[in-house]
């Protein structure tokens with residue numbers, strides 16, 4: 001008789017375990033990782049903050065650049081910050097996969113349509129920092145660039 005009880009408990013535990021796994025898998029599939037945001041790429045231009053791509057000051061030495069990538073440019077494509085500024089780049093694509101690299105920094109992202117990727121860097125040296133596309137995206141790929149002026 002005891003065997004039957006333990007067998008039942010064992011089977012119920014196994015069922016509960018499988019249900020938990022299933023629920024977790026479903027929850028993880030339904031939610032993107034916390035640092036990303038998914039939207040319809042064709043609606044990027046209507047979705048704040050990407051409807052008005054811009055550099056914004058959020059603290060004394062703190063900036064956020066909400067940017068869009070599209071063939072064959074970035075918006076905004078020229079920004080200026082004081083030396084010592086920390087800039088967080090939130091970037092999404094309106095069309096195809098692009099790159100977002102700032103040579104000489106740790107910023108190097110793949111920009112996927114409708115997905116927001118972020119990178120943060122503190123610019124301690126003045127200069128004209130080139131932001132360039134390092135994913136082949138079409139005939140104008142080589143021309144795709146933006147500038148961050150640090151002075």
Ligand code: CUA
Pocket residue numbers: 070071072097098099133134135136137138141142144
């Ligand atoms: Cu965009 Cu290459």
